[in-house]
Amino acid sequence: MLTLTIPLLALPLLWTTLPATSLSVQSGDWDNPSCTKGVVSVSRGERAVMACNISNDFRGVIIYLGDHRKGQTLFRVRRPGYFRTAGWQLHVQGGSAQLVIDHANDTQAGCYTWHLHGRQRNVRVTMLNVSEAEPQDLKETRHLLLASSRDPDMDTPHLPRARDQLNVVVVVISVIVFLGLLLVSMSACTQSICPRPYAFWKYEAPLI
Incomplete structure (x- = not known):
């Protein structure tokens, strides 16, 4: 009789703990x-800079450069803080x-494998690519091009603007056309006003 009483007394306690467990799962405890x-x-x-964030506090962070079996272990921490190793910093x-x-x-450069431990354990991977440094003169040229594209009224050294070149071409063509018209008009005026030279000495014999 006593053995039957103990399970019956445990049933109300079980029913009270089940809703609490269900509420804990549904309250957003996932990382x-x-x-x-x-x-x-x-x-x-x-x-x-590379970063990982979770919804809960970290209980541990492990970072490998490469695969966790063959890669280099950079950090293995179980508390918050600021950590340093040769060439790397972890906060x-x-x-x-x-x-x-x-x-x-x-x-x-290479593959960075993150082992994250919050309320669960998760693994994430980020790649770092390190390329050749850009020459200083190329950086300056790119900076000038970007500045020119943002400000059309800004004069860019060593890079004459197409608008200025077009203005020069228009002025030169206008001067050439003006001079051509002037020469044509002067030629027409001369031929219409001045008599031909042979008109003064041309002689016609009298008819008999």
Whole structure:
């Protein structure tokens, strides 16, 4: 009789815990990780930033350069804070983790595998591409072209504007046409006013 009483007493407790468990699942406890997508491309020596965010606080973050079995372990942290290793910086605060490379080089390019531990465990991958640094003169030329495209009234050194060239061509053509008309009108005026030279000495013999 006692053995039957214990399960019956446990039933009300079970019914009270089930709604609480269901409410916990439906209250948005999923991590919903969101990381830097696709490929991050920077020039050699530039700053590169990658990040992962979750809806809950981090309980642990592990970052590999490459695959987790064969790659290089960059960070393995279980608490918030600011962490550094040769060439990399990791800042973990709440549900945000940011990986920063101040001066990217070829050895830091590749696949970054993030193992994120919040209320669940998630794995995300971000690619870093490090390209050849752009020459300084090419940077300046691109800057001038961008500035010129934004401000049409801005004069760009060494790059004459097409509008100015068109104005010069129009002026030259106008001068040539004017001079041609002037010469034609002077020629017509001369022929109509001045007698022909042979009109003064031409002699006709009298008829007999």
